[in-house]
Structure formats: structure tokens, C-alpha cells
Amino acid sequence: MSERRKIHPVVTMLALPSLLLLYLPLVAVAVYSVNSARIGLVWEGFTLRWYRELLHNEAMLDAARNTMILGLVSTAIATVLGTLLALGLARFPWPKPIARTLDVIVDLPVVTPDIIFAAAMVIAFSMLRSLWAGFVPGMLAMVIGHVTFQISFVALVVRSRLVLIGPTLMEAGRDLYASSFYLFRKVTLPLLLPAIVAGAMLAFTLSLDDFVISFFTAGPKSNTLPILIYSAQRRGLSPQIHAISTLIVILTVALVLGLERFTRYRKA
Amino acid sequence: MWYGHWVSRRRLLGRATSLIASGILWLLLFLVLPGVVLVVVAFMSRDADGQIVWSATTENFRRLLGFGILGWSADNGWIFLRSLWVAGVTTLVAVGLAYPTAFFIAASSPRLRYVWLSLVVVPMCTNLVVRTYAWELLLSPQLPPSMFAAWLGLIEPGRALYPNPGAVYVGLASTALPFAVLPLYTNVERLDWAIVEAAEDLYASRTRVFFQAILPQTLPGLSVAVILTFVPACGMFVITDRLGGSNFWLVGNLIQQQFGPSRDIPYGSAVCIVLIVLTLLGLYLYRRRGKAIELV
Numbered sequence: 001m002s003e004r005r006k007i008h009p010v011v012t013m014l015a016l017p018s019l020l021l022l023y024l025p026l027v028a029v030a031v032y033s034v035n036s037a038r039i040g041l042v043w044e045g046f047t048l049r050w051y052r053e054l055l056h057n058e059a060m061l062d063a064a065r066n067t068m069i070l071g072l073v074s075t076a077i078a079t080v081l082g083t084l085l086a087l088g089l090a091r092f093p094w095p096k097p098i099a100r101t102l103d104v105i106v107d108l109p110v111v112t113p114d115i116i117f118a119a120a121m122v123i124a125f126s127m128l129r130s131l132w133a134g135f136v137p138g139m140l141a142m143v144i145g146h147v148t149f150q151i152s153f154v155a156l157v158v159r160s161r162l163v164l165i166g167p168t169l170m171e172a173g174r175d176l177y178a179s180s181f182y183l184f185r186k187v188t189l190p191l192l193l194p195a196i197v198a199g200a201m202l203a204f205t206l207s208l209d210d211f212v213i214s215f216f217t218a219g220p221k222s223n224t225l226p227i228l229i230y231s232a233q234r235r236g237l238s239p240q241i242h243a244i245s246t247l248i249v250i251l252t253v254a255l256v257l258g259l260e261r262f263t264r265y266r267k268a
Numbered sequence: 269m270w271y272g273h274w275v276s277r278r279r280l281l282g283r284a285t286s287l288i289a290s291g292i293l294w295l296l297l298f299l300v301l302p303g304v305v306l307v308v309v310a311f312m313s314r315d316a317d318g319q320i321v322w323s324a325t326t327e328n329f330r331r332l333l334g335f336g337i338l339g340w341s342a343d344n345g346w347i348f349l350r351s352l353w354v355a356g357v358t359t360l361v362a363v364g365l366a367y368p369t370a371f372f373i374a375a376s377s378p379r380l381r382y383v384w385l386s387l388v389v390v391p392m393c394t395n396l397v398v399r400t401y402a403w404e405l406l407l408s409p410q411l412p413p414s415m416f417a418a419w420l421g422l423i424e425p426g427r428a429l430y431p432n433p434g435a436v437y438v439g440l441a442s443t444a445l446p447f448a449v450l451p452l453y454t455n456v457e458r459l460d461w462a463i464v465e466a467a468e469d470l471y472a473s474r475t476r477v478f479f480q481a482i483l484p485q486t487l488p489g490l491s492v493a494v495i496l497t498f499v500p501a502c503g504m505f506v507i508t509d510r511l512g513g514s515n516f517w518l519v520g521n522l523i524q525q526q527f528g529p530s531r532d533i534p535y536g537s538a539v540c541i542v543l544i545v546l547t548l549l550g551l552y553l554y555r556r557r558g559k560a561i562e563l564v
Contacts, residue, residue: 006375007371007372007375011368011371011372011375012368012372014365014368014369014372015365015368015369015371015372015373017365018365018366018368018369018445018449019369019387021365021438021441021442021445022387022388022391022442022445022446023387023391024406025399025402025403025405025406025442026391026394026399026402028402028405028406028411029398029401029402029405032405040410041405041408041410041411042410081290081291081294082291084287084288084290084291085287085288085290085291085292087287088284088285088286088287088288088291089284089288091284092280092281092283092284093277093280093281094281094284102288102292105292105295105296105300106291106292106295108295108299108300108303109295109299111547111551112299112547113499113500113502113503113543113547114500114503115503115504115505115520115523115524115540115543116503116523116540116543116544116547117299118527119306119523119527119536119537119540120298120299120302120303120306121298121302122527122533123302123305123306123309123533123537124297124298124299124301124302124305126320126533127301127302127305144298145298147294148294148295148298148299151291151294151295152295155291205393206393208393208395209393209394209395209396210395211395211396211397211506212396212505212506216527216528225395226395226396226397226398227397229397229398229401230397230506233397233400233401233404233510237401237404237405237408241401242405245398245401245402248394248395248398249390249394249398252390252393252394252395253390255393256386256389256390256393257386260382260386
């Protein structure tokens with residue numbers, strides 16, 4: 001890029017509606033989550049009551065627990081598999097056609113619309129069920145579903161870091177007779193760690209962001225927070241839902257900011 | 269690259285294979301294979317319990333075209349046309365808003381740029397259900413948007429702005445917006461302003477500078493933005509379900525209905541194929557037009 005350009009104030013004015021469109025609804029929910037009126041949207045003063053009530057809402061706590069378990073377990077599995085995948089793809093002289101096929105497979109979850117992805121999951125699980133009758137929709141199915149799309153994102157993040165690091169340091173290590181395990185532990189892993197953390201955080205963010213895949217694969221006892229909100233919506237607005245929605249947004253903000261920290265190297 | 273003691277190519281690839289085996293097998297087992305089965309299932313039928321009956325038929329595709337037990341109906345035709353139309357309007361609004369936004373972000377100082385980009389990314393990473401719920405709240409009767417619409421005479425006073433096609437457009441456009449801003453920003457950031465200056469030096473009018481020096485340079489970003497907003501909009505069902513009411517279905521709602529309440533997986537798979545074809549078309553266009561823009 002050549003130097004920064006001054007832009008016309010009209011462009012700035014045109015950019016403003018974008019931010020309003022993105023944030024007005026979220027701000028409204030946050031504002032009404034601390035409004036003491038139980039019914040209706042008249043402002044009756046500040047309260048944290050709805051947040052306190054969340055702690056006594058069994059269904060809500062259960063859904064929050066499920067959301068966390070789903071996110072953490074799937075992220076752990078996907079981070080390991082995705083990192084291995086990235087190492088295997090980036091560091092070896094794969095023949096061209098094989099490399100291209102592998103790339104397509106890894107990119108597939110990224111480009112598949114989530115509803116198609118969810119449909120494929122339903123079919124995968126009904127296949128599994130015909131092999132093993134004990135496999136019912138529920139937490140296990142949801143974890144498998146989430147891992148399947150998370151793997152690719154972890155692999156993409158870690159792989160781009162591997163490309164950035166380049167082969168020189170590993171080659172130097174080998175020249176000095178480092179064993180491959182020693183090399184991995186002392187050179188590759190420390191260099192790669194920020195990317196692995198970033199990949200894991202992205203995976204967790206995506207898990208928290210997902211509704212469609214969980215909705216298609218959830219069982220009767222494995223409500224997550226998004227599923228709970230979706231079904232509560234049928235009964236109309238409620239201050240507790242405002243509160244939990246606000247908490248989800250806050251968690252998302254924290255994750256995005258954390259993610260930015262660990263991907264800073266891209267700029268350098 | 270130099271591999272030290274792994275001298276033979278075979279050992280090298282053996283090692284690489286052991287690294288990728290678990291991940292690739294996982295993807296093959298849970299995505300590629302089911303994807304292939306989905307296409308096959310689209311040519312099957314089901315019994316009364318929703319179990320798949322393995323005998324080939326083209327019945328699902330006849331139904332897709334509107335030929336049902338009760339004769340031909342235009343319902344599906346309307347759903348497909350509406351999906352294309354709604355996705356088109358969504359794309360137009362989202363990309364139209366994203367275009368100036370991308371320039372605005374690219375023109376701010378490097379530190380502010382990160383703030384703006386984070387502000388765009390946060391809603392993108394916020395759960396769709398939460399954002400749809402937030403729209404329901406904002407469009408409630410007691411809040412300014414509805415009151416303003418009532419004052420304009422667009423809706424009856426005391427009514428919410430949803431369920432309403434307009435609410436669907438707003439919801440979809442706000443969902444698609446970040447996906448349009450990011451590729452456009454990547455593009456605008458790398459714009460060659462020397463060309464713009466040259467045009468200005470040669471006394472090109474403002475419109476001409478835009479259409480001949482700026483717009484052509486942003487075409488790769490624009491095409492990625494269009495693809496990333498159009499295809500997902502067709503497959504959306506949460507927003508249409510909540511903000512559009514029961515008679516404003518898109519392809520996504522049709523699929524959800526089959527995989528959910530109707531338990532008609534073969535027919536649902538057939539509908540999926542329509543969306544898959546659309547996605548592949550989008551990817552093909554992306555490969556041809558937008559290669560310069562990284563998606564991740």
C-alpha cells in the first residue's frame with residue numbers, strides 16, 4: 001500500500017450505519033438486562049437481579065454447563081488433531097495431486113454452509129446408529145460435530161504460522177544432530193505455541209458461535225445455551241434471557257480480544 | 269527443505285502420513301463420507317417412522333419441483349425464488365454498507381484500525397441466536413424503531429416490526445455485514461493509490477476516478493464479499509423463522525423442516541443438493557475472480 005489516504009467525510013457517514021446495524025441490537029439487550037421491569041420495556045431503574053436469578057435457574061445452569069463441556073472437550077480434541085494435521089501437511093514433500101486432495105478435504109468444513117454440514121452430521125450419526133444402536137443424539141454427537149469443523153480452522157491457523165516460521169531453524173537443529181523429538185520439543189513447539197493457542201481459542205469461539213449444528217444433533221438432555229435461548233424465544237422476551245445473552249456477548253468479546261493478542265505476529 | 273536423517277522419501281511420507289492420519293480420517297469419516305451418502309440418500313425414500321428405505325427413486329426431485337400427492341403446487345418454486353431474491357437483496361445491502369466501511373477502516377490510523385476490525389469481528393463471532401433475539405428486542409413495539417415505523421404509517425401503532433420481511437432483510441444484512449467488510453478491507457488496504465493519483469493528475473472527474481481507478485481494483489474483494497454473503501443467506505433458517513414468520517420460508521427453512529419435525533431425510537437431502545450446487549457455483553466463481561483475497 002502506498003501512503004494512507006484521506007477519505008471524504010461522506011464515506012465516514014456511510015460507514016456509520018454499519019456499526020449501528022451491528023451494535024444497536026446488542027446494546028439494547030445489554031441495557032434491558034439491567035432494567036428492573038419484569039414485563040415490558042419501560043425503564044424502571046438499574047438492577048442486577050436478573051443476573052442473580054440466572055444462578056438459581058436450573059435449566060439455565062444446566063445449559064451453561066453443557067455449553068462449556070461441549071466447547072472445552074471439542075476444542076481439546078480439535079486442537080490436537082488440527083495441529084498434527086498442520087504439521088503433517090506443511091512440512092513434508094507431498095506429491096502435487098495428493099497435496100491438492102488433502103487441501104480440499106481440509107478446506108471442506110470451512111466452505112460448507114452450516115446447514116449442509118449439519119445435515120451431513122445427521123446422516124453420519126444415523127449411519128453410526130445402524131452400526132451401534134447405543135449411539136443416540138446428544139452430547140457425544142455434538143462434540144463430534146463441533147470437532148469436525150474445528151479441526152480445519154485449527155489446522156489453517158497453525159499451518160500459516162508454520163509457513164511463516166520457515167524451515168531454517170529446523171534445518172539448523174538437524175544439522176546439529178538434534179533428534180526429531182528433541183527438535184519438536186525445543187524448536188518447533190515453542191515457536192508454534194502462539195498459533196496453537198490462537199487455533200484453540202478460535203475453535204472455542206466457533207463452538208460458542210454455533211447453533212445450527214448443535215440444534216440438529218442435540219438430544220433431549222443436552223440443551224446448550226443457544227438452544228435454550230432459541231426455544232425460550234417462542235415464549236417471548238424475558239429479562240433473564242437478556243442477561244444470559246449479554247453474558248454470552250461479553251464472553252465473545254473477551255475471546256476475540258484474546259485471539260487478537262495471539263495472532264499479532266501476523267502484522268510483524 | 270532439508271530433512272536430516274530421514275533420507276528416504278518413503279520414510280518421510282510414512283512419517284507425514286502418521287501425523288495427518290487421525291485428522292484426515294476424522295474428516296473423511298464424519299464429513300466426506302456422509303456428504304457422499306447424502307447425495308445417495310436424496311434418491312431414496314423413507315418409511316412411516318422416518319427410516320431410510322434403500323430403493324432408488326427420483327420422487328424427491330419431483331417433489332422438489334412441486335409435484336406432490338395433491339398435484340403440482342408452486343410452494344417450492346416460491347421458496348426458491350424468494351431465497352434467491354432475499355439473498356440478493358441481503359447481498360446488495362450488506363455489500364453496499366460494507367464498501368464505504370472498508371474504506372473508512374483502511375483510512376484510519378493503524379491502532380484505530382484494529383479497534384474497528386475487532387468491532388466488526390465481535391458480532392460475527394456472537395451466536396446467531398443471541399443476535400436474532402437482540403433484533404426481536406430492538407424491533408419490539410415499545411422501542412423507537414417500531415414507534416417510528418408506526419409514525420410513518422408503515423405498521424399499526426402498538427405492533428412489533430416483526431414478523432415482517434423487512435425484519436428478515438435487516439437481520440440477514442447485519443449477519444452478512446462482517447463477511448462483506450473483511451474481504452473488502454483486505455482488498456482496500458492494498459489498493460494502489462498511485463493509479464488514483466495519476467487519474468486525478470490527468471483531470472479525471474470524481475465519478476470517473478471512482479469507476480475507472482478505484483472500483484476495478486476492488487473487484488476481487490467485491491466478488492468474495494458477494495459470495496460470502498449470498499450463499500449463507502440462502503441457507504439461513506433461524507432469522508427467517510424468528511423474524512419472518514411462518515410463511516416467509518427460505519431454502520434453509522425447507523431443509524430444517526425435513527431434518528427436524530418432518531423426519532424426511534431423503535427429501536431434505538434432495539433440498540440440500542440445491543444448496544450444494546449453489547455453493548459449488550460460488551466457489552467456482554471465487555476461484556476465478558477472487559483468488560487474491562485470503563479467506564482466513
